[in-house]
Amino acid sequence: MIHLQDLSRTYASDEIETTALGGIDLAVEAGEFVAIMGPSGCGKSTLLNIIGTIDRPTDGRYLFEGADIARAPEADLAKLRRDRLGFVFQSFNLIDELTIAENVALGLAYRSMPAREKKERVAAAMDRVGIAHRQRHHPHQLSGGQQQRAAIARAIVGEPRLILADEPTGNLDTENGAQVMDILGQLNAEGATIVMVTHSPSHADIAKRTVHMLDGRILSSARRVA
């Protein structure tokens, strides 16, 4: 599904050039659940952002389902994100002014679809993660775990082929973290491809493969033995 070849990302300021990623080669097949681990600042989130097309590589190739999208026009990338990707963030990134239902509906906001179908899919997604009863609330009225479940509902409402999760349990307590990981595990079991950045070895264990990174490079990639 994803093939990254000799991919790099550098950030340039006036005086200094920082290499966030250098010479990354990574392949993720459909249906995989990949955990990316490594110390802070090693480039995990940058890698996830590039996979999610919300950042661009400085060099290298990025093949998504066979098409090189490293330098694709922004409009094509927006379309790709809209139709095939789902995002879950550490800080949830829900919009405070919108209700939970409206936040979840945002996952379909930029697709043309009959309003009724949108409504049904939003209801189903909220139901799926167990926050249907809080649909009229605003994010600040919910616990962290509930907010992250709402964010997952928003990520899956569009039935994406690839879910990208950036430390989805980073802001949650153990119990809520476990619930979120359960949901991600179920989604993967139902066929969704998941790439997740995490600091937690136990959560990484739930993934089928763990990629270790250091200083912008991939150190190892190990499949879990069932």
Place this chain on the structure above:
Amino acid sequence: MSVLTSLYRSLTRHRLFAALNIGGLALGIATFLVLFLFVQFETGFDRVLPDQDKLWVLEQRYAMPGYPTDTSSDTLGSELTILKADYPQLVGTRYSNVAATVRQGAQATAEDLAAVDPNFFDLMRYPAIEGDPTATLADPNGLVVTQAAARKYFGSQPAIGQTLQLSIDGQTYPYRIGAVLRDMPDTMTFKSEMFAQLVRARFGNEWWDHWGSASLTTILRFPDVPAARAFEARLPSFLDAHAYASGNIKKGEYFQSLRPMTAMHLYTPGDRAIVTTLGAVGLLTLLIAIVNYVNLATARAGLRAREVAMRKVLGGTRRSLMRQFLGEALATVAVAALIGLALAEIALPFVNTLGGTKLAIRYLGADGILPPLVALVLGIALVAGLYPAFVLSSFRPAAVLASTRAPGGGRAGARLRGGLVVIQFAIAIAFAIATATMLAQTAHMRDADLGFRRDGLMIVRSLMTGGIDAPQRAAILRALAAVPGVTGVTVGNNAPGDQSTTNFSGYTRPGGSSVKTSVMDVDTGRDYFRVYGARLIAGRLFDTAHADDRALLTLEQRKRTGPNIVINRKAATALGFASPAAALGQTINDGSRPSTIIGVVDDVRFRSPRDPVDPVAYSYNSIDILSPYAAVRYAGDPKAMATAMEAAWKRVVPGVPFDARSVEDNLFRRYYKADAQRSRLFTIGAVLAIAIGCIGLYGLAAFDTTRRVKEIGIRKTLGASTADVLMLLIGQFMRPVILANIVAWPLAYVAMQRWLAGFDDRIALSPMVFLGASLAAVLIASATVLGQAWRVSRAEPARALRYE
């Protein structure tokens, strides 16, 4: 840390907001100051006189069925004498402005002279620098002059005791100067350079005792308003006893009343309305600027939330924070006021040129600007600072410090900002509609068909100067006709912008209704219609070959002769003829003799576009017209023509000053210029108001998009394209702007309908103006927001998501 240090840091850290906030407020204050000066000038007339509120002007009003009410502040010359016979306790004086010529050897200088009763300066207590004005005016040959007039004729020599030879109506009298007045300000209604005793034999005319005539101003003094109103209540019985019995005027059609002298300057409702409107523009512009300040300040409050929280954590009380933010508001407003003052000073010469005003800022003194400005600064600081201070000081420190995003005053704050944007744009859109309508009306008046050709026409006003006899007038007309380039010369007792005598007669049609139709009599000389270029629409014009076309002027002669007349279109309609052609050959009777209609001309507008064109009956006077104006049609350079005409004039009457004006100077300067200038002042105010509104919207857009960077990032991550984001941001700002249209349209419609109703010659209120103004508002608002929205919508989502 002092308020000023805190303010300085806050301003320099957020330069854009500081510039928008202070700049917008300064612009608002400058606009307000200039328009405040205008209103102060226009409403400050005669305030220089002590006890000015005790003085009242006697005015008369004609209200004839089918005609607009005609009010005049002049009444008959002898009315004060008749009033005093009935009410011996009455205190009053009279004022008549007459044209006089000062003769010094061969040199003749035209001067405005006020003929007044000897007690004039007892009522109008204007200070004399030297001499006693009242004692001077007790002498029929005593003269009171202003400092400027004294300097003009005697330089640095003492003027008291000097003699000036004054020609009045052809007679020359030696006047001895007995008092010198300080120069009179522009804000005096009854002003002049020279004052002489109102001697009937010198200044009176045949209409002196004619009820209904408008010869001079009668000013009465009452101890208080109730006394004035009580006297006013007696006027109907006074008129019953004296006026209606004369037979000139009819009960029910003619009234008299009193008007406070201080209300003389803004005489017509239209004048008062425009001053009120411009005052309102000033206030509303200031309001828009204050709204901006409040909006940006509350919006920015969020950016300082952490500072507030930390101050609270460190023990700052709510009261101390309120004090700090109010102090900052005061300092900001004071800076804005200083800049506004400087802007107003810079703009005033420009505004004076465009608006035809002589406004100047006086800092101290009775009408100094500093005390109200200080009050204004305190007021704005309180109004503009209170809400932000309240919002800021009410933040709960724990919540703010724990929150990852900046508070923006919450939903209530957003709603308030939205509401304020609606108010701002409603005012701005209403201003835009009003401006477009005013400019269209001004352009319409400028280009309107007045019924005559205005170019290449000179009005010789000095022909009506007293002291020129009939043979001299005839010689002058011949001399003018002989000037190379002159293609026609005529006379009449009216001209564009002038009318020497206004006389309406009640006409009836034989066999028709007995109700009289009021028609204005105009005496014309040879070639009147040809020289003016008036359009004949039926019949024929006067012709020297027809002996019975000729009319003679005096009342006695008129009673014997029934001349042929030409009427205008309005008269044909008023007299009930089915068409102009139907009037031809018909006779109409003014009660003394029948006149035959030989032609109908199109309406000619010689006076204000505000007043309807009167029905007119023109008669042809082939011998001599009393107090005539000459009109000279010419081809060539106006300046060279004026010089050549003056030379021709001087050859016939070297002792009489020559006064000739173009239609532009005589008609437009008098009746059109004020409206055009006020429209320009309004336009300046309106454009600034719209600009300040846009500054506010820009500031809000900048704030709001900055605040929403992260949200935009989320939306883009979820697949929103740049266009989606642009639509979202601009659409959100368009909602209040579109709502503002709904508020602005009815307001502008009512206001402009009322304003246009003040003009007889007016444009129709076009829906295109409304649509255009609204479209412009939407476009301007979109352009204002677009820059900010574009910047944010193009940002990389990953970077936006990291934004805090």
